Amino acid sequence: MGDIFVIAEHRNGEIRDITFEMLKKAGVLAQDLSCNVTAVLLAGSEPFSERLSKWADRVLVFEDERIKTYDSDLYTGILAALVKEQEPFLTLMGHTSWGMDYAPALAAKTGYPLATDATDVLLEDGQPQVIRQMYSGKLFSRVSFNPSPGYMITVRPGAFQVDTAGEKEGEVVVQALPEDLQSPRREFLEFEDTAAGDVDITQADLLVSVGRGVGEADNIETVQELADLLGGTLSCSRPVVDKNWLPKYHQVGTSGKSVKPKVYLALGISGAFQHVAGITGADCVIAVNKDKKAPIFRVADYGIADDLFAVVEALKAKAKSA
Amino acid sequence: MNIIVCVKRVPLTQEVDLEVDDSGKKIKEDALAYVINDWDNYAIEAAVQLQENLGGEVTAVTIGNEDDEEVLRRALAMGADRAIRIDPGDLVLDGYLNARILAKTIVDLAYDLILTRVQSEDHNTGMVGIMLAEQLGLAHAAVTNGIEPEEGTVKVRVELEGGIDEVSHVQLPALLTIQTGINEPRYVSIMGIRKAKKKELKVMSLDDLGFTPNDLTPQTRIEEVFLPPETEGAEMIEGNPAEMAEAIIRIMGEKGVTV
Numbered sequence: 001m002g003d004i005f006v007i008a009e010h011r012n013g014e015i016r017d018i019t020f021e022m023l024k025k026a027g028v029l030a031q032d033l034s035c036n037v038t039a040v041l042l043a044g045s046e047p048f049s050e051r052l053s054k055w056a057d058r059v060l061v062f063e064d065e066r067i068k069t070y071d072s073d074l075y076t077g078i079l080a081a082l083v084k085e086q087e088p089f090l091t092l093m094g095h096t097s098w099g100m101d102y103a104p105a106l107a108a109k110t111g112y113p114l115a116t117d118a119t120d121v122l123l124e125d126g127q128p129q130v131i132r133q134m135y136s137g138k139l140f141s142r143v144s145f146n147p148s149p150g151y152m153i154t155v156r157p158g159a160f161q162v163d164t165a166g167e168k169e170g171e172v173v174v175q176a177l178p179e180d181l182q183s184p185r186r187e188f189l190e191f192e193d194t195a196a197g198d199v200d201i202t203q204a205d206l207l208v209s210v211g212r213g214v215g216e217a218d219n220i221e222t223v224q225e226l227a228d229l230l231g232g233t234l235s236c237s238r239p240v241v242d243k244n245w246l247p248k249y250h251q252v253g254t255s256g257k258s259v260k261p262k263v264y265l266a267l268g269i270s271g272a273f274q275h276v277a278g279i280t281g282a283d284c285v286i287a288v289n290k291d292k293k294a295p296i297f298r299v300a301d302y303g304i305a306d307d308l309f310a311v312v313e314a315l316k317a318k319a320k321s322a
Numbered sequence: 323m324n325i326i327v328c329v330k331r332v333p334l335t336q337e338v339d340l341e342v343d344d345s346g347k348k349i350k351e352d353a354l355a356y357v358i359n360d361w362d363n364y365a366i367e368a369a370v371q372l373q374e375n376l377g378g379e380v381t382a383v384t385i386g387n388e389d390d391e392e393v394l395r396r397a398l399a400m401g402a403d404r405a406i407r408i409d410p411g412d413l414v415l416d417g418y419l420n421a422r423i424l425a426k427t428i429v430d431l432a433y434d435l436i437l438t439r440v441q442s443e444d445h446n447t448g449m450v451g452i453m454l455a456e457q458l459g460l461a462h463a464a465v466t467n468g469i470e471p472e473e474g475t476v477k478v479r480v481e482l483e484g485g486i487d488e489v490s491h492v493q494l495p496a497l498l499t500i501q502t503g504i505n506e507p508r509y510v511s512i513m514g515i516r517k518a519k520k521k522e523l524k525v526m527s528l529d530d531l532g533f534t535p536n537d538l539t540p541q542t543r544i545e546e547v548f549l550p551p552e553t554e555g556a557e558m559i560e561g562n563p564a565e566m567a568e569a570i571i572r573i574m575g576e577k578g579v580t581v
Binding site: 011016070072073076095096097098100101102103104105107108109113114115116117129132133134135136137138139140141142143144145146148157185186187188189190191192193194195196205206212229230231232238239241242243244248251254255256257258262263265270283284285286287290291293294295297298299300301302303304305306310311313314315317318319322 | 336342449450452453462464465479483489492496499506539541543544554557567569571577
């Protein structure tokens with residue numbers, strides 16, 4: 001049987017957490033399948049391989065200054081050649097912006113089937129199946145693959161917990177880059193921090209946070225007033241920034257900021273996983289949403305299935321009389 | 323600049339209780355309202371803005387039945403020049419098949435840029451655009467939240483995790499998957515949609531594209547769908563607004579946040 005491959009993800013000199021989350025899960029699956037875990041690293045000359053070797057039976061390293069930072073064409077080309085040569089049974093990649101950029105291309109190039117954004121990977125008669133969410137978390141599905149020599153899966157960040165230390169001592173093997181690589185058609189220029197701004201939501205004890213349910217731009221003001229009355233800081237979910245109702249430095253979630261308030265008051269936020277991933281550090285989440293089936297209620301400590309404005313007005317009255 | 327934009331109609335599921343149908347493999351869809359996929363609004367707007375600045379034609383493409391033409395008419399009303407609907411008949415499609423059908427539809431069209439959504443609101447796979455790019459042999463960028471055309475290239479911003487954008491040059495022809503928030507999609511009036519009925523809307527079958535049924539085996543299958551377990555989750559606070567507010571203030575106090 002082929003190995004389980006885990007494609008490492010790193011940025012700015014750091015291995016991203018998703019890499020270890022995938023390696024952890026790969027280790028569990030490899031035990032059931034009696035196969036090996038191979039970590040695959042494409043990097044410049046950063047010293048990542050030793051950390052990866054704690055979690056893998058083998059680390060395959062491709063070193064080249066052109067892949068110091070992620071590159072679409074080089075990742076797809078290098079990995080496709082490697083997959084064709086080694087025929088891994090399972091290839092795990094992050095369901096991250098970069099994973100979403102190369103995993104479908106790699107699947108198309110190799111012909112291996114791909115399932116994306118897995119929250120769990122199961123084995124059914126030795127064949128992988130994937131649990132994933134649809135309709136922004138309102139429905140779960142179990143997905144099977146058409147029989148193939150190997151399978152590809154992108155894994156949702158945060159789906160697997162890394163609660164132990166890696167105990168393997170995998171061999172590090174430096175690989176030569178394939179010779180017939182497509183020259184890159186995308187040229188990296190720079191990273192830019194778009195979340196810096198006047199308000200620092202990461203330091204607040206109380207975040208009063210608004211989502212799509214706030215309805216329109218003019219309604220933001222009343223929530224800002226509530227935040228001020230309660231001594232909290234105003235934050236928001238992605239749709240509010242997409243619609244230009246608030247600047248990006250208010251945004252909580254994967255593409256915004258991760259926060260760790262004592263209390264997170266979520267008003268009209270449905271709870272897409274990209275948002276929820278940003279509030280795992282909150283001590284207490286109180287959610288108000290008209291939709292009693294909104295996914296936010298699955299992660300909140302307390303929930304109110306009601307009109308957010310009724311609750312906001314009542315809270316303002318209470319705060320004023322306090 | 324000639325641009326192709328791929329669009330899709332999806333059920334509106336916010337504030338709706340979903341029910342699993344008898345097959346156990348999908349939801350009951352009949353009672354749902356349908357809308358354009360949120361990401362596609364932004365992709366169409368991006369295409370139309372580029373065309374307004376640089377000239378060229380915008381072609382909107384969808385895979386779907388006659389009812390799905392609604393999203394093509396919307397794209398035409400926003401400024402697309404023509405539209406193509408590929409009718410898949412009864413075929414059950416996965417991301418791979420969607421990409422293959424789109425590739426065969428687009429391969430002979432003249433284009434500099436293809437814009438697709440990052441993902442659809444229904445299946446949330448986020449794979450069709452980039453698979454399509456690979457099948458057409460195109461440079462690509464996923465999760466694009468900024469596009470500036472330059473000579474022979476586009477300067478794109480890609481949204482990474484943690485509030486970081488990656489800025490890069492992508493050679494044309496290219497495919498970009500478009501993230502929400504990249505622009506402000508224009509308002510479409512009923513009148514605008516009516517006027518757009520004069521524009522060309524071509525319908526093609528899988529047969530027209532040269533597919534035979536044996537060509538179109540999905541790579542993945544949904545074995546079952548199920549609603550999230552009801553047992554886990556928040557302790558619900560009941561009562562009138564004043565009582566709810568009081569409960570919130572009390573919980574805040576317990577957590578060390580005093581008003």
